[in-house]
Amino acid sequence: MKALPGILIGLAAGVVLGVLMAPDKGNATRKRISNDADSFFKDLQDQLQEGIETIKGQYNDFVETSASRTKDALGRAERRAKR
Numbered sequence: 001m002k003a004l005p006g007i008l009i010g011l012a013a014g015v016v017l018g019v020l021m022a023p024d025k026g027n028a029t030r031k032r033i034s035n036d037a038d039s040f041f042k043d044l045q046d047q048l049q050e051g052i053e054t055i056k057g058q059y060n061d062f063v064e065t066s067a068s069r070t071k072d073a074l075g076r077a078e079r080r081a082k083r
Contacts, residue, residue, distance in 0.1 A: 004047070012040055 015036045020029065 008044060015040065 016033065020033075
């Protein structure tokens with residue numbers, strides 16, 4: 001996950017350089033850059049959303065596990081206190 005930002009920046013730079021060096025007319029090049037940028041940001045948004053969903057799932061799992069462990073610990077403490 002740590003390499004993802006670098007990969008995305010490299011990909012974006014490669015796309016922009018590739019499009020700028022292509023032998024097209026200015027209008028076609030600008031349209032291509034716009035389309036490629038839109039596609040790139042859509043992909044980035046999708047990946048970020050997936051990452052957010054993963055983090056939410058991990059957080060919910062952590063909260064459930066913590067609540068369960070806390071409840072178990074309180075039960076054990078209550079039983080020991082009654083002894």
